[in-house]
Amino acid sequence: MKPMFLAVAAAAMFASTAITSPVYAATHEVQMLNKNPDNAKQRMVFSPAYLKIEPGDTVIFKAVDKGHNTVSVKGMIPEGATAWKSKMNKDFEITLEKPGVYGYKCLPHFGMGMVGVIQVGDDISTLETAKSAKMPGKSKKVFGEIFEKIESGE
Numbered sequence: 149m150k151p152m153f154l155a156v157a158a159a160a161m162f163a164s165t166a167i168t169s170p171v172y173a174a175t176h177e178v179q180m181l182n183k184n185p186d187n188a189k190q191r192m193v194f195s196p197a198y199l200k201i202e203p204g205d206t207v208i209f210k211a212v213d214k215g216h217n218t219v220s221v222k223g224m225i226p227e228g229a230t231a232w233k234s235k236m237n238k239d240f241e242i243t244l245e246k247p248g249v250y251g252y253k254c255l256p257h258f259g260m261g262m263v264g265v266i267q268v269g270d271d272i273s274t275l276e277t278a279k280s281a282k283m284p285g286k287s288k289k290v291f292g293e294i295f296e297k298i299e300s301g302e
């Protein structure tokens with residue numbers, strides 16, 4: 149039984165390293181949470197809130213905690229890209245083909261700063277446009293921090 153378990157663990161590890169592979173379309177996971185695992189004081193978060201992927205990759209939003217969804221923010225996705233809006237309490241999967249910066253929110257917790265950004269490829273030319281979108285309450289701060297990170301190329 150033990151070697152079998154190790155093989156499964158090794159396969160799982162391989163699967164997680166494959167996420168960074170630029171050769172094949174990869175699948176990434178973003179969790180919808182009531183508490184930031186890295187900062188217990190921060191409530192209602194997407195984790196990770198910033199994700200960089202390659203064009204054609206898929207993102208799965210996992211409804212780990214209840215009461216959340218994911219909705220693309222108007223004016224914060226590349227022109228011609230398809231907007232999305234998921235159902236509350238449900239996992240949601242989306243494949244992003246168009247390079248650029250995608251800002252999204254949790255509808256009930258937009259003002260609490262439950263927002264995230266997916267960067268597809270290296271084209272960040274839409275970042276300035278994204279910055280001028282409407283961001284209520286704490287979401288402005290959270291978006292601002294992520295945009296800074298993207299600009300600094302970290």
Ligand SMILES: [Cu+2]
Pocket residue numbers: 192193215216217254255256257262
């Ligand atoms: Cu939420």
